[in-house]
Amino acid sequence: MEVARVSDAEGPLILEVQDLVARYGAQTAVDGLSFSIRRGEIFGLLGPNGAGKTTTLSVIEGLRKPDGGRVTVDGADTERSALSVKAKLGVQLQASSFQSELTIEQLARLYSGLYGLNLQRRQLRERLADAGLAQEAAKPFKKLSGGQQQRFSLMVATIHDPPILLLDEPTSGLDPQSRRQLWDRIEGSRRRGGSILLTTHSMEEAQAVCDRVAIIDRGRLQALGAPNELVAMHREDPRVLAVSRGDVTLEDVFIGLTGSAIRD
Amino acid sequence: MTETVAPPRPPIGLTLRSLVRADTTVMLRSRQALILNFILPIVILVTTNRGKLGNTGFLIGMAITYGLLSSALIGYSITVARDREAGVFQRLRVTPTPTWAIMASRLGVQLVTSLVVGIVVLVVGSIMHDTYYTPGEYLLLLAVAVLGGAVFLSIGQALVGLVKSATAINAIGRVLFILLILVGILGSTGILGDDFKNIAAWTPVGALINLFSGVLSLSTWGATETGALLVCFGYIVVFAVIGIRWFRWEPQ
Ligand SMILES: Nc1ncnc2c1ncn2[C@@H]1O[C@H](COP(=O)(O)OP(=O)(O)OP(=O)(O)O)[C@@H](O)[C@H]1O
Numbered sequence A: 001m002e003v004a005r006v007s008d009a010e011g012p013l014i015l016e017v018q019d020l021v022a023r024y025g026a027q028t029a030v031d032g033l034s035f036s037i038r039r040g041e042i043f044g045l046l047g048p049n050g051a052g053k054t055t056t057l058s059v060i061e062g063l064r065k066p067d068g069g070r071v072t073v074d075g076a077d078t079e080r081s082a083l084s085v086k087a088k089l090g091v092q093l094q095a096s097s098f099q100s101e102l103t104i105e106q107l108a109r110l111y112s113g114l115y116g117l118n119l120q121r122r123q124l125r126e127r128l129a130d131a132g133l134a135q136e137a138a139k140p141f142k143k144l145s146g147g148q149q150q151r152f153s154l155m156v157a158t159i160h161d162p163p164i165l166l167l168d169e170p171t172s173g174l175d176p177q178s179r180r181q182l183w184d185r186i187e188g189s190r191r192r193g194g195s196i197l198l199t200t201h202s203m204e205e206a207q208a209v210c211d212r213v214a215i216i217d218r219g220r221l222q223a224l225g226a227p228n229e230l231v232a233m234h235r236e237d238p239r240v241l242a243v244s245r246g247d248v249t250l251e252d253v254f255i256g257l258t259g260s261a262i263r264d
Numbered sequence B: 001m002t003e004t005v006a007p008p009r010p011p012i013g014l015t016l017r018s019l020v021r022a023d024t025t026v027m028l029r030s031r032q033a034l035i036l037n038f039i040l041p042i043v044i045l046v047t048t049n050r051g052k053l054g055n056t057g058f059l060i061g062m063a064i065t066y067g068l069l070s071s072a073l074i075g076y077s078i079t080v081a082r083d084r085e086a087g088v089f090q091r092l093r094v095t096p097t098p099t100w101a102i103m104a105s106r107l108g109v110q111l112v113t114s115l116v117v118g119i120v121v122l123v124v125g126s127i128m129h130d131t132y133y134t135p136g137e138y139l140l141l142l143a144v145a146v147l148g149g150a151v152f153l154s155i156g157q158a159l160v161g162l163v164k165s166a167t168a169i170n171a172i173g174r175v176l177f178i179l180l181i182l183v184g185i186l187g188s189t190g191i192l193g194d195d196f197k198n199i200a201a202w203t204p205v206g207a208l209i210n211l212f213s214g215v216l217s218l219s220t221w222g223a224t225e226t227g228a229l230l231v232c233f234g235y236i237v238v239f240a241v242i243g244i245r246w247f248r249w250e251p252q
């Protein structure tokens, strides 16, 4: 299949995914995927349910070994330099859990230690307050509301100020205030030179925050480029025109390229 | 010293300290499990206070063994299985933490718990049964308790290595608990005949009970006790190898 690649990454790369293959038994979840992210870039990985986004992230995060291809972070191979790569990643998993017996303050202390930071109680409190969780410091993770849980996961992901953040559907379940705040944080992290790889099902969000997006389906790349470029490029595509109602949007491009059937 | 900028590789000392602190807190917060570790042994000691069932060394050994089974075998395997299923390990594994450190911290905290179970049961037992042990005997009994903890932990590790589902591990753990106790205790009383007694002496519980009695009468230490010691080390090695070889961090 021909892939629309309107712009390639320029400048120093922080993440490179090359011909990545990942299988679950007989099923191929990621099928020869390649893309790269440069420093300071916000990159969106878009695709229908089951497209292989979380699987791609879990190979980058070192949770799975690739069945083919390779991933490098800041030039280092994720398999060969697993621990030093992990030290550079800030990770928010789509579904993750924390020890239910610990309060979020104790969890914050644990995770800062695991990233090599020896934070004092006052500093931990500051970080929690910064995430709007000052009142919840003594609660276990499970007793937080869904959005508070998201904010806590994000706080843990950024506790060591990583050069690259991997966020799997970070805004799902957030209220508009928290979503705006997250976007602001993402913006702030970019200004400090950090890169972000995020997945989202909101095309509006992708358009608003991402410098470039990759649309994937069945583990394969369908399109890659800046949101506006993708819209401009596919304005005349009959698959896109067929689903568009008025002005062509990124969502039209997404549905046009990945089909309108619901994925199992 | 306060680090506020993350280093390229976290120092392993800080990693281990953070893990041990968290695992200890989890242990202390699991009230129900903690109470179970101590309640059965103490019930055994109290109810046998006036009876004529066996000698004191045997009873205290049995009580400690109960506590070790409940903390090391059941407690350990259930928390590992539950954390694996809930995604706790997944979150830990995306940090720059070597996987051996995650396990070592949990095992270390469990071994210390075995020691604490040993101390509490010994002290309560010697008060309830009006027995006096020399400091040397105390140390030897505690050494056997830690050895027993290690035996049951390795069995627990084999269990979480071979079985994935937390529900199944919960069920199998309980059956194992009862089986090990029954075979070890019924066997060593000799109620079921000499053949059975000889076999039971080589089971984990049987061997431990022989060791508990053995260290209290070192003058009669013989082939049975040496055999029991060797068989305990054998169990640790075999089950630990199985448990580590087949362990999977992912729930499926
Ligand atoms: N642990 C697993 N075992 C077997 N198959 C899996 C596993 N995890 C994912 N899959 C399969 O791999 C494919 C890709 O899943 P993945 O979670 O990567 O999708 P996704 O793009 O993140 O979807 P979503 O938007 O729903 O989060 C799916 O078909 C899914 O059923």
Ligand SMILES: [Mg+2]
Pocket: A053, A054, A055, A094, A168
């Ligand atoms: Mg996903």
